[in-house]
Amino acid sequence: MDAPDFSLEGTNAVxxxxxxGIGQAIAETFAAAGANVAICSRSMDRVGPVAESINDADVPGRAFAAECDVRERDDVEAFFAAAADEFGGLDVVVNNxxxxxxxxxxxxxxxxxxxxxxxxxxxxxRCCQVAGEYLRTGEAGDGGTIVNMASVNGQHPAPNESHYGAAKAAIIRLTETLAVEWAQDDVRVxxxxxxxIQTPGVADTLGIDESDIPARSETYRRIGYPEEIADLAAFLVSPAASFVTGETYTAKGVPRPGNSMNHDLGLK
Ligand SMILES: NC(=O)c1ccc[n+]([C@@H]2O[C@H](COP(=O)([O-])OP(=O)(O)OC[C@H]3O[C@@H](n4cnc5c(N)ncnc54)[C@H](OP(=O)(O)O)[C@@H]3O)[C@@H](O)[C@H]2O)c1
Incomplete structure (x- = not known):
């Protein structure tokens, strides 16, 4: 009898x-599970300390940080190249x-x-296209894996978030399409x-303190935490999820009775 293989040892992840927020939690969780993590944001002053704290922690994975704006193709290409160079290749990409x-x-x-x-x-x-250059090795059994970050807003309508909901719905369909296109390369998407989820980004969007976010949650029992999304991401990129591709995993707790969704940040 074998225990499930959730280890990320020997994995190089972007x-x-x-x-x-969620991206920081994913990086920390992956490093704790054994992965080397290349992390980015628009500001080295902000992402650098996250890498330092991972490298100072007693975890098996190493961290590398760089400035990269995902809206800029040149930034994305340079970041992925630097990450692959730093770790000697890439296996996992999380577009968060x-x-x-x-x-x-x-x-x-x-x-x-x-x-x-x-x-x-x-x-x-942009990041999926550049990731493909590193993950589609053409060797059977050697493809990498991608996790894209959508939202329940891509699954259910949320007033006052039409642009975001449209983009997140499209990310879900892009994921499904790539999973089919890149199946022959053994790339799971x-x-x-x-x-x-309680993050600084949600507090900013709502113009409230992070500690006041739980009051806005429409879930039955409590709000979600970044680490809970990170654990799901860790499963999806692990060997334990080897037969899982083209799927969208919802993590939203249980909506209060009468709520079909739990993500109405509507302007009150
Ligand atoms: N929190 C939620 O309730 C929730 C729910 C559903 C989906 N999500 C999704 O989960 C992901 C993370 O959410 P979060 O709440 O953790 O967000 P957050 O707290 O706002 O953090 C966003 C992260 O993205 C970075 N970033 C923003 N613009 C960027 C750009 N152009 N290029 C590179 N990095 C950029 C930010 O870093 P810098 O500012 O340093 O660049 C920051 O590290 C997002 O895709 C979000 O849509 C979140």
């Missing part, structure tokens, strides 16, 4: 948007960088629509759709 602002659909300008769709969907498109 995690985008890892200076805080994302964000939004809330506004009624009628008030979203061309620039606002473009900003949110380009960060979330455009960033995922999956998606996570979190409900409301």
């Amino acid at each position: 995690v985008t948007g890892a200076s805080q 960088a994302g964000g939004e602002f809330i506004a009624p659909f009628a008030d979203i300008s061309e620039g606002g629509w473009e900003a949110v769709t380009d960060l979330n969907l455009g960033g995922t498109y 999956n998606c996570i759709a979190p409900g409301l």
